[in-house]
Amino acid sequence: MSGFIYPPESVYNLLPREEVVTQKPPRYMSKFRSTVILENKSTKDTTRTMGPAKAEVPSPDKYLKKHSKESKQPEKARSFKEAHSCTARKPPVPARTDQPLMGLQTKRDFIKTATAVPMRPRPTCVDTSKGHKQPLENSGLLPKYIKKKDYGEVPEYLQHRNEDEKRAQEELRNFVKEQREQGAMKQLSEEERLNILEGLRKNLNVLHHDYQCLSLVIETMTKKAHKERLEAKMKQLENDISLVERFKTIYIPKK
Template identity: 70%
Template structure:
C-alpha cells in the first residue's frame, strides 16, 4: 500500500513521530588488500637500513699480502735448481780413471750423426703488391698446371652440343627461306617484254598528256581542279616507271 500523505495543517501532524536512524551499508574492501599491504611492507623493510649494509668483516689473519695477486709460476720441484739442498736424489759418482767406459750405448750426438734429416724446402710464393702481400705460387695462376689434364685442348661436350643445335637451327632456317623463295619466286623479264612494257607506259603517258592539254585554262569548279590534279599525279607516276625501265636492263617481276 502506498504511504498516506497528510496535508501540513492536518491533525495527525501534531503527534510527534519517532526518528528512525538509517544504517549505512558496510564500506567496500577489496579481497586483495592483505596481499597488497604485505608486498608493500616487504619492499619497504628491504630498504630500511641505517648506514652501509652489514657484511661479514674479514679476520685480521687474512690480510692482503704483497704480490699475492700476481700470476704465479709453476711450483718448483724438489730437485729443481732453486732448491738444491732439498733434493734427495743423488747423481752417480764420477767414474774413476781406471774404469772402462760402457760399450753399446748410443748418445744423442751419435743419433744425430746416424740419422739423415732432409731439410724442408720453402713453399714457392708470389708477391702481388708493393707492400709485400704474397700468396702461394700454385694458386696465383702463374703455374701452367692445367696443361697436364687429360682433356686439355679438347672442346668441351656442352660446346659441341651447342654447336650442333646451332647447325640444326641454321639448316631449318635455310630450308624455310628456300621454300619461301620458291613460293614467291621472281620472274625475269626478257628484252622484248621490257620494251613492250616501256612502249605501253609511253602510250599511256601520251594519252594522259593529250587529255591534260585539252583542259580549260580556268578551273573554277572543284571537279575540274580534282581532275587536273589526278592527271598530274598519274603522269608523274608514269614518268617514274618509264625512267626505271630505261635505267635498268634486268627487271624481275613477282609471279
C-alpha cells in the first residue's frame, strides 16, 4: 500500500456534489428499414402453402426403371481381335451352281509384284553405339564431290588472281628494265651486298651490347626512353638484314 497516494485533504471534498448524467445521442435508424422488412416478408410468404406443394406429377407410363439413374460409360469400339474372332458370323459358302463374279479388279497386281526386281535397301551409316543411323549421303563419308564435272580444276577467281599477279610482276620487271636502261638505277653486285650485310650485322652487335649493359631496374624516364630507342633500332636492323638476305638482286638509285 506504499504506492497508493491519497488525495489531499480539503474542506471542499466533504461537500456533496451533484451527479452529472451524460445524455446519449438517439440511436441511428436507417430510413430504408421499413422497406427491407416488407421485402423480407414478401419473399417468405411466397413459400407458405396450405397442404402439399403443387408440383407436376409424373405420368404412370413413365415409371422409374432399374439402374436408370446410374451413370453410363460410353460404349467402347470393338477391337480388331473381337471383330475378326470366330464368334462373328461369316457369309455362307457359295453353292456349286453359283456363277463366279467377273470383272473384279484389285488395287495391286500380285503377278507383277511377284516377278518384279526387289528394291535395294538405301545405304545408311550408323554413327552411335545405340544404333542411330542416317543416310550415307548426308554423313560425309560418301565421296560425291570427286564426281563433279569441275573437280580438280582451278576456280575462276584464283585464275583471275594469278593473272593479275603475273601482270603486276611483268609491269614491275618492265619498269625496272626501263629505269636501268635510262641509268637511273644500278644493280648491286654480290660483293657489295655481302659488305652491306656484314655492316648491318656489326651495327646490330654494337646495339645489342649496349642493350645488355643496361641496368636491370629502369626507374627513370631517361633510362626508359634510351631502352626504347635501342629496341627500335635493333628491330629496324633485323628487318633490313632479313630483307637483304632474302633478295639476291637489289637495285639502288644513282646519286
